[in-house]
Amino acid sequence: MHILGIVGSMRKNRHTNLLVNSVIDNIKEALPEASSEVIYPVDKKIEPCRVTCNKFCSQNPYKCITDDGAAETIEAMIKADAIVIGTPLYFRSAPSKFYMLVEKIIAIFFNYQANGINEVESPLKNKPCGLVGVAEYSNPHQMLEYLNDFCTLLNMNPVRISKFPYLGVSGQGDVTKDEIFKPFERSKDLAAALIKELNAAARPK
Numbered sequence: 001m002h003i004l005g006i007v008g009s010m011r012k013n014r015h016t017n018l019l020v021n022s023v024i025d026n027i028k029e030a031l032p033e034a035s036s037e038v039i040y041p042v043d044k045k046i047e048p049c050r051v052t053c054n055k056f057c058s059q060n061p062y063k064c065i066t067d068d069g070a071a072e073t074i075e076a077m078i079k080a081d082a083i084v085i086g087t088p089l090y091f092r093s094a095p096s097k098f099y100m101l102v103e104k105i106i107a108i109f110f111n112y113q114a115n116g117i118n119e120v121e122s123p124l125k126n127k128p129c130g131l132v133g134v135a136e137y138s139n140p141h142q143m144l145e146y147l148n149d150f151c152t153l154l155n156m157n158p159v160r161i162s163k164f165p166y167l168g169v170s171g172q173g174d175v176t177k178d179e180i181f182k183p184f185e186r187s188k189d190l191a192a193a194l195i196k197e198l199n200a201a202a203r204p205k
């Protein structure tokens with residue numbers, strides 16, 4: 001069992017990272033044999049989608065003409081059994097480096113499926129993913145919705161929890177003191193929901 005974390009923040013050691021790793025740690029506590037890795041797009045060379053080269057990704061399933069951090073991230077996503085993905089809110093959207101990665105990955109999948117021969121099924125189909133959204137004074141829910149949209153467009157399986165805010169783990173302000181969204185309690189719930197999906201996938205059909 002391999003768990004991939006993706007931390008969209010420009011800061012590698014702050015709130016988003018704490019919560020993504022909290023979900024991963026809770027999974028590993030329940031499944032000690034599980035391995036994990038965390039990708040920080042801030043460390044990766046990611047070029048914006050050039051758009052005019054879309055013939056390439058339309059004809060080459062789930063590949064980009066540019067071999068950059070987006071290709072590495074897709075490879076890691078395919079290899080993982082489950083993904084925990086988090087982003088903070090920076091002025092109405094995600095941090096631009098992460099936004100660029102998301103735009104590029106969506107373009108790679110969309111162009112092949114919508115404009116290509118679409119013979120190869122998405123390698124991310126039904127992949128369970130847990131979502132983490134963080135903000136300071138705004139409602140972090142918009143980042144959960146943004147990530148939910150991203151995962152849905154890739155035909156993945158964004159896993160819900162049965163407690164507020166349902167779409168995943170939210171954190172507001174100093175997440176270690178957040179009594180509204182209770183992100184560390186919800187991290188346990190999200191880990192349990194992901195484990196349920198992993199167990200269901202492992203059962204013989």
Ligand SMILES: Cc1cc2nc3c(=O)[nH]c(=O)nc-3n(C[C@H](O)[C@H](O)[C@H](O)COP(=O)(O)O)c2cc1C
Pocket residue numbers: 009010011014015016017088089090091092134135136137138139173
């Ligand atoms: C450039 C920038 C823009 C931000 N814009 C907003 C915002 O519009 N609304 C908000 O609630 N928080 C905003 N924040 C606060 C971050 O969402 C908050 O500090 C969050 O915890 C950052 O995540 P991190 O600790 O993982 O870096 C902004 C922070 C930065 C650095």
